[in-house]
Amino acid sequence: MNRYYFYIVILSLFWSCQDSNLELDEQDQQVVIEGWLSDLDAIQFVKISQSQNFLDNSGTIHIENASVKIRSSNGITVDLIHTENGLYRTESVYSGSEGINYFLEVRLADGRIIQSSPQKMTNAPPLDTISYDYYERESATNENIIEQVFYPITQINDNGEEQNYYRFKIYKNDTLFKDSEHILLINDQFFNGNSPFIENEFTSFEFFEGDSIGLELQEITETGYNYLRNLKTQTTSLGSTSFITPGPINGNLFFLNSSDKVLGFWGTRSIKTNGIKIIQ
């Protein structure tokens, strides 16, 4: 009898510890702002949306009736108008100027005002050299085939008088590698101002013969760099064996007249681009 009782206890343990469905709380939605003012003569964009419940796959909710302005330390104000799906744009081409501080101001329809911290426009170094190299590996589909995997290499001059924060965007045949693990961030902590160049091997980007490589160098602010660093770690390493503790990603936007939080980041970026086609 005792033995049967033991089995029942053990069985009930298994029964009680079946994986339960994940319960995720319903939460208030928060305003999300995304935008980067560049130093290229271009239409500048800001995107405004709302956060959602985690498992809500009904699509992003956009905020379409806000008043959006870019202001600068030298007194210039640029209005942005809504186009569609929460996307706001400058009416004409506009570019930020080196050394000027800019900030974003957003007035929501309910009267709440959002402002960003000031962001200084920098001047990214030239992206003159671009090349590629390759390594060989077994093909994933046929282990008898050794394939050549190409990756881009570039060199840039780093300004030794200040700390610089860079972001690279990489395009394969004009398509951006846009997953969060492809957010490529480099600062000059370990090679500040070294001449002539720093070199970056982008070995985690795979290209094959015939592909064209597009490279975009952005110089951004320290706060922008830290935001993207945090965004990357919070969206790539979660769940791996040595994952960063999940936590809020603090941006640079806040309400002037409300205690609510604003998600996202608005910053400035100085951009240089270059490209090459892989021909053996």
Add this chain to the structure above:
Amino acid sequence: MVISSTIGHAQSTSIHVEPGNYSLNQILKILKKEGIQLAYSSDRLPDLTFTLSEEYKDINKLFEQLSKESDLQITFRGSQYLITYPTGQNLSIRGAISDATSGEVLIGAAVYAINLESGVTSNNYGYYSLQLPEGKHVLRTNYIGYETRIDTIVISDRNQVRNLALSPKTEVLNEVVVSAYEPDLNIESTIPGVNTINLNTRGQIPYFLGEVDVLQGATLLPGINTLGEDANGLSVRGGSVDQNLILLDESTIYNPNHLYGLISIFNPEAVNKIEIMKGFIPPSYGGRTSSVMTIHQKEGDYDSYHITGGIGIVSARLIAEGPIKKDVSSFIVSARQSLFDLTLDANSTNYFQDFNAKTNWKINPKNTFYLSGYIGNDRSSNVFDTDRIWGNRNLSMRWNHLFGQRVFANFSAIYSQYDYKITQPREAASFIGQSNIIDYTLKSDWGFVLNNHNEFNFGGSTSLHRLIPGSRVPYDENSSADTVILNKEYGLEQALYLSHKANYNKVKLEYGLRVSSLFNVGPADVYIYDEGNPRTDENIIDTVSYAPYKLAHSYYGFEPRASFVYQWAKNLSTKMSFTRTYQYLHLISNTVTPTPTDIWKLSDQNILPTESNHYSLGLFYNFDDNNYETFVDGYYKTMTNLVEYKNGADLLFNENPETELVSGEGRNYGVEFFLKKNKGKLTGWTSYTLSRSELRVDDPFESINNGQYFPSNFDRKHDISVVGVYELTKRLYTSISFNYNSGRPYTRPIGKYTYEDIQVPRFEERNQGRLPAYHRMDLSIKWHTKNIKPDGTPKRFNDYWTVNIYNVYGKKNVYSYVFEENEAGETEVTPYTVIDTIVPSLSYHFKF
């Protein structure tokens, strides 16, 4: 022998005592009736019996006869006879207790004088000292896994040394985990919550991939846990991984794992025992707030040469041992090398190796010298030539000396180091990066046995910690990388302690004080932050530089410790304890489980030492002639100045990591239930722990979870372990282990948003979700080949096979959740499992 010779001073008095057998008590009663005035303390006189062959009429003649037959001392004082027995002669016997075949000292073996019902256990160096009155005594010496030894000894000398060697049992029971060395010791021991895992066993509990692993075995004990299969380190009673002091032959091990946590660094061929003190920590230990784990490297055989080896899926192991000078000195060297790359990353390879060595010289019965060392490495290389290597290096020299008959002393000089090195030769900014921590320690521990009831222990230690949190140098002259070296840290951590152990019939008591200190010394640059503002780079108002050896800052801590045992009966006791500890070294990590790259940091102006106060109360009961051991042990522990990290902390190569850290407090409490069966064909144990582990960070600038208590990563409400080893035949054993844990907390997203077309989970408060419960069953079969020759003599060559089946029913235990986007752009929650299938393994072991 002490013979009274002073009786003649008394006047002769006539008495009448008939011939016959009398107890001493009966004789004294008769004499009292006869009107003789006697003075004695009945509880100090032994139960003696005398055979009187003639009639006694003269008291002096009778007393002469009694003195001749015993050690009674009878003197005439004033108008009465004073009768005493020489119990306070303070003679003692002492020596070392060792394995009769290998000569290795045995720690915690019991020596017991049966006639006096009094005994002691050998100390951490295998020495014992037992106070005995002059005369003949019967000594019983026992230790689990060894034949009990009975000696009749005659104590006649003040300075008697007797080394006791025990023979291993030929048919050893399944002492898989030992919580007591001799019957009832777990009832009497003043250290509640001490658990020992002994690897010298015939049966074997199942281990992952068949690799015997002391740390994995420890997780089956109550109150000890890990985060999962490949998580580094152990959590003891809800504490974090860096709160355990792990000592390999007294040398600190900073990273006890290989392969990112898959197995421990302790080569099962090189170590024989791990002892985990998770409740009361004696004053001789300190520096960590959760537990002390002491691991002893095996000693080489003093008598003959042996080669031992083994091979399994994880590693191949080889050990050589033997005498350098027979019965005087020995050596043992062992090596372990991983065989296969067990990680699944196609772009990288991972290997590890260990090397252990130890040598001992028994210079004379009063002096023994030990030298032991360990070197271990993990190496990970990828296809882009990036090479990472990390590991521990340890060396300890110890000298044990006996001063006089009751003072034991140990002197140690210890070196320990943990290194991490990365070489990245491919980039133009190619570099070599390094971080390490080195300790140089001198310590001395003394034991003074006042008598069989009172023992004093005292000593001190000083450690120089040298920490290099990070350095990066160019790989070669073509590299465009700068040389960046973060400030080194130097700290002198010192401690003095004194404790008293009292051991009476019903009451055992151990209490003492440890005074610890940390001196931060130069060279150092200390950042001063603007008070009243958050600790950030922008709020640094001054930097104070200290020259080499200049004192930059200091901390002192008084650490009272006390443990009280009341023995209601021989097999039933209540234990209460209090332990305060200070921790001056902290592992700085912002990941859920520590990684090899995490650095250690000393307490300094900005980071206070962690203080822990640990209370425990337990009931211990053995029954069925020690076949079963049980206990219920409750604990409550508070901690202040815990080092926590801010959300989004960037700790990589950070010059002032204190800007990313905040101070927290914690409380861990729970109750552990334990039942163990020691004898018979079926042995094993079951344990259940009900516990909580909570943290609070209420910082004016950086509160976590609004300054409220939240569950720590190690909060597991229920923890059940069942372990059974069954002896099918004398050579065939099977064993089973089952482990059930409540799911650990995790931080769940409370929403999501889109940024640059990336779905970003929105997290706010830490650890508000709970993973599903973890459970797993493992099986093992151990088969010893025939080790007896046809003529009945034992073979020199011994070997055995083990088959392990890990995760018998293939449970996909959820290690964490991954929040990701599927191809349709929808967010999904995917459970992440480390080992999601049955893992069988086979290993082979031999010795000759």
